[in-house]
Amino acid sequence: MRRTPDPDRAPSTDPQRSRPLRAYLAALSVLFVVAATGALGAGWWSARRDALSAARADADFGARRAAEQIGRQLAVVRSSVQAVAGSPGAAGVYADPSACRLSFALGGTGDEGHLDVLRTDGTVACSSRPPAGAGDTAAHRGASWLAGASRAAQMAAPVTDGRTGRPAILISAPVAGLGMVVAFIDLVSLGATAGGVFGGARNLEFTLLSGDSGTVLTRWPDGARWAGTPVGLSRFVPPDSGGDGADVGGARRVYGQAPVEVLDARLFAGADRSAALAGSRRLVRWQAVPAGIGLLAGLLATLLVYRRITRPIGRLRAAVQTAAATGDLERTMTVSGPREVSELGAEFAGLLAVVDRELTERRQAEATARELDRNYRRMFESSPYPIYLFEVTTLDVVGANDAAVQYLGHDREALLRMRVTDLCPAEDAAALIEAMAGAEPVERGRRLRHRLADGTVTDVEVTSHLTSFGGRTVRCAVLDDVSEREHLHRRLRQSERLESLGQLAGGIAHDFNNLLGIINGYASMSAADVAEAASDDPAWSRLHGDLLEIVAAGDRAAALTRQLLAFSRADEVTEPRVLDLNEVVADVEKLLRRTLGEDVTLVTRLTAAPEPIKADVGRLEQVLVNLAVNARDAMARGGTLTIDTDAVTVDDHYAAQHPGVRSGRYMRLRVSDTGTGMSRATLERAFEPFFTTKPKGQGTGLGLATIYGIITQAGGHAQIYSEPGHGTTVAALLPVVDEAAAAAVAPVAAPAPGTGETVLLVEDDDSLRALTERILQRNGYTVVSAGTGAEALELAGDLDTLDLLLTDVVMPDMQGPELAVAMCAGRPALPVIYMSGYAETILAARSTLPENAMLLSKPVSAHQLLAAIPRALRAAGRSVARRP
Template identity: 40%
Template sequence: MERATFLALLLVAQFLREVPGSGLKEAVIWLPSGVAIAGVWRLGASSGWIVALAALVVRLQVGYPNLIVVSGILGACAEALLGAWLARRLRIDGAFARLGDVARLFVIAAVAPLSSMLLSWIGRALPGEAQYVPFYTGWDSWWRMNALGILCVTPMIAILARGELASWNARRRLEAAAVFATLLALLALMLSTSTIGSTSVLLLYAVLPIAALAAVRLGPLGAASTAAVAAISIYAATLGGWGPFIALPIDERAGAVQIFTFAVLTGPLVLGALIAERKRDHDVIRGQSQVLELIATGQSSKAALAELVRGIELLIGGSRVSLLLLEGRKLRNLLAPSLPRAWCELVDGLEIGPRQGSCGTAAHTGAPSVASDIEHDLNWERFREATRPFGLCACWSVPVRDAKGKVLGTFAVYFDAPRAPTAEELRLLERAAALAEIALERERSADLLESINQNVNEGLFRTSRDRGFHYANDALARMLGYETAQQLMEVRPEDLHVEPERMLEFRAHIEASGGIASDEFLLRRRDGSTVWALIRAAVTRAPDGSTPHYDGAVVDVTERRGLEERLRQAQKMEAVGRLAGGVAHDFNNLLMAVDGHAEALEQGSRDETTRRAAHQILEASERAAGLTRQLLAYSRQQVLSPQLQDLTQVVDEMGALLRRVIGEHIRLSIQHAERGMHVNCDRVQIEQVVLNLAINARDALPQGGSLAIDTEPLELDERATQGHEHVRAGPFVRLRVRDDGTGMDEETRQRAFDPFFTTKEQGKGTGLGLSTVYGIVHQSGGIVALDSALGLGTTVSVYLPRAPTPQQAAPAPERPSTQASERGTGLVLVVEDEPMVREIVTANLRSAGYQVLEASNGEEALALGERRVAELDLVITDRIMPRLGGDGLATQLRRARADLPVLFMSGYAETPTPTSVGEPVAQLAKP
């Protein structure tokens, strides 16, 4: 169809030539030259036969001699082929929307006619029939008419062949019709009514404003079309004997028309190209602005990239654009709105590398890869067959790189016909790739920031001296009790600090050091509470050395500081506990001697006064022993006898005692969430815990009040047991003792478990009440928590591990009778480094009828025992002694006699009864 149209246009163009008896002696515009170049440029060199056929028809019609006909045909074909080759070689865009393309058209118009002139001259110079034809000497006129024909119709046909007219909407078509109607009316008026004369020729230049208007409103197509219509109309009128040029002498007439036609043709073409370039630049800037606006307003990268692809397809006519992202070594299709889906699926997952099409090659090399003709491009050799069903003939690909040069993907532009890019088009694609990089990196940065904002627990911020917060993430807002980061950013950073002067010192420090610094600060939350925060910050410096910003991270260390404080407290109590344990051990040795002698005095004296005094000594010793037990409980060195106890029953059975202890002015209530909550504990020690807590509550209620004791089962998770290495998460029973008394301030609460710390008057408290509770509970595998405030009372919560299976609880131990038992027999080895203890033990044993061997240390005892090991009935030994302890002594004696009974004595009870020495073995606590 296109070839038939080409032939028809050539034949029609032949009729506008000089006609005998017309107003011109020779042709002014040779339109076939322009039609021929446009057709061969569009259809390729293979369409040259159409040019030859049309040239043959016109020359036979004129009646030229055969040689002239042949040379004329060859000249016409040479001119068309040369012009089309130059158009491709010079990379002229058929839209003629750039001034450079118009300038290159002028080059073609100047050069191409020379080929037809040369061949025609050769034909006329050959001997034969040509000698009977007058030799044509008007070569300059020939060159001008062919050049004007090229300028007249080649741009118009090239633009129309691109299908631009089909893209016009109805409004633009109506506007074009109005412009051409105005042009034709003006031409008709001027050619029919103007006074014939040289002055009237100037009036014809009135068509130039119409052509300029067409260039402005309709672009290069409007400019080329109006110029061509005006030129052809004036040429045709002059041929017909109309118009102002008829007034000129016939010999000057053709030259005058050519000069006028050149002005009418070139002005609109140049103006149309300039306006198109300006519009194109405006469209490029507007497209970039739209893409950047989408990026800046936080729209998704896909929306910005879709706008970018649409803009490129509009700016590069006939293009179909795709954007692919690089994942590893493979390209993944992101956007390709104009390409067939099947093609997109085919290239999705393309491995990058050399000769992997334009896209794979560009991504591999990091440089643009241009295939002007896929059929002949080596990079497309493997994929050439795949492109044919889709009609893809050319592909330009530009890599998308980040700021460091890393390839993120590729921009690809496909065409349905072979086409090479201009330098401007490549620059446009590179700008598009840069915009794509901005969109992709911005979204990646935004996604990263959003992920950090949502998932990172550390607070992040940027502040300045003058503006306060520039940025704060949600984690920082949550940390400080604000619902959103925006609410937090409305607060001055100084107002968040309990000690703002420390913040100013910190700023000065990081400004002076220029590096990263960190410190802990007490921050004020929105509700007025405080939180300890570790702030790690750095300063950013402007080129002038000023300090515009402070960037940093904030970590809530309140819990860590609490754990550190608890660790310090535990270490402090451990140290004091060791001291208390040592004192208790020595004191127990003294008490043992006191008890022994007092019992001997009570049993051996007949004087009632003496016996009563001895009994009072024993009672005082028992109270002193209770004090040592409290010290040992505090230091967690007390010997416990844990058995399964129903905690609810233990508390209930203490009810009567507690009511007598606290007095009638205090209301006591005991409640249990459920019955049968069992724990493994020493009943006496747990009773001591409840009693101590009740006494503390009584002292906090001098004017009366209420004391509530309740028990409840619950689960403690790992977070609740954090910082308590001796406790494992699981089921617990909570014993809670609450009073509505005077309470205590924070400083007192922090020291409440310290040994010997008391707020009572001198002589009214030992300071061991709560510390004893702490030691017993800790040794029982539990946790103690204290909550109190001035005027709001005190709550002490004891958490004990819940036992899985209830068993009958053991009764409370009773003091052994001091009455003499029946006399015994046998040999006993007594080993004790404390002389008073050794003396009372040996005295009691001898009075009971036993034979006794004495030793002051393990080595001495080993020497005695090895000599008489077969006779020994029992070894009584202290655990901790110089020069060989009781454990080592028992082990060595057992080597000589495996069944030797051993009874250990200890005032420490740091370790359970040793089992490594074998049975029979037992342990007795001092005193």
């Protein structure tokens, strides 16, 4: 169609607008060249600046890290030297060099130096590097540093190691009157270690200068040549403010520097300047080629546009403007020009309709997708379970909800830079990679371990499935922390095991107590019978001593059974009273300070606001003594034993994690030592009876088991915390009571003999019954004995006078409490004394003993029995005077 001039548009008379298009193209070409040249120059300058800045940053980092590493190593060596010099065993080395057991290593190959114990004349008494001969032993004689090192601790560099002939750092500490302990740290090896560890990809050069910058202490590489060399003999140029300097060989480098805190020295780390700039030069050359090609292509494209496209497009533009004004695209698109342009005009109208339809559909699809994405995000982010997404092939974390960020402890940006293997302990990484490689599309209940940001390792159950995220195939993992559940299961299993062991121990002790009662009773009576003859006859005297040894052994065996009964919580019914835990600790502290030894420091920290508890004071004292003895044995070289008390509140969360503990107020007793500690396997069996890690013959394995039984019997809870090398803490929680502390119990007076009172003795063990009958008869009591409950009831019916019932608890036909009830039916005020080695099964349902009754724990000594009978008679209001 023909173009019609616009009658409203006047011809242009502006000279600037009348210039030909070629002028614009020429100006545009010049502008392209200037812009390309400026861009290349700016790129080169920026690349050069960035390269030097990156090199300087790497050098600063390497210098700082290497200086910190050297400082830590020197501090460790100095501490070790002072520890060896101050050790009591140092004097023994001078007296007996064969006792030498020194070692020295900084974590490298072992050539970093050596540790020597020197005499005052400089000869070697002991060394981590055994002397090669007599010359090596006397290598330090006449050294300039020898006199000063024998008087005070020193650190100097460089000095010549007399044994190796190499420059070294000297660290020394005197041993009063005997010599000194000296460590030599080889400077060449020190520089090589720093370079090998911190050289990095840039192969940083390290130079360590003395504090006055006058001496090269060491250098890497070529440390053997430069260690100990004056700086004036090198071509070293200190770096300026920008980090530019020259190394000892004169090569230009970009330096970073850092002080070595322990040593008066400064460490320089240098990156090769030419190597740092080589990348920027290559970058500029590579950029110049595409820039030139692009410039030429742009010029040609401009010319082509001008020759073949600009004019037809101009005509098409006018036609489109007309179509936009009239709305009739089909009629206005018939423009002259190339066939492509005319076809473009013909198709443009249809294209507009298609585009409009597709845009409408796309807008609808995008709205639907946005709604689905919002719903998914809302569900993903609001889930209370930690959820994260990771790519299947690389295991990179690509998404995480707020619960996962909070649970794992990493911020979201850090979490998205990690892999799944970074979230688990290092030892689990290989197994996790293998498991993910063979994982099913949907997995449920896979057990894994996760390491949180604070280092805590937790057990989790992971449910995961494959999905798509951002165009990648990922796996969505939902975490369920089961650490507390596993901990609770372990605690429950341990409680069940201890309960079964306690029942077994109690049963054994019950039968053993009867035998011990017979042995101790007959031995005691026999010893009393021969005591008078032993004073005059040596043969009887030896027999009397043997009998006393039997009694002593029986007492020790009885103590052992009491420990078993305390563990099983089946011991004799104690006499608990309300007391102040602080007072118990203060009383035992006096004993412990005399018995622990001078190498153990006892520290007590008692709460300022104690609350009353109800327990047997003797049992609590036994707990403290047992724990103190265990702590002393764990601190063979001495240490600190700390006893502290505190009032605490146990909440429902803690009670749920510790079976047997109820929420409420408790007094906490903790005994801590700085000993060797326990392994995890030992810790799990610590409360088991007869389990011990001590050598054979040095422990029964009942100490901690007894403590467990005593604390549990008092209604409390015992727990052990220990790590190998970090000592052990035993904590006991004792429930607080709402009563005032009772006054101390007065000492019991010596038992008085009987005055003819009638005692009904019921015991199914014939030997023990005969022994008890003899003891009572010899001490003024009238005894009527029976072997069963039925026989006892029959005999009691024939007695006009009965002052006391003395009965065993466990009998074949009738239990002791049942017999007492039957007897008291006709004699309401009859006092009763029970004897038993294991009374839990009979008295478990009772919170206290029956009225007018007391319980004696087998084996019952004659003293215990004779002291208990008058108390029982007085408690029942019976007269103890002899009746006519």
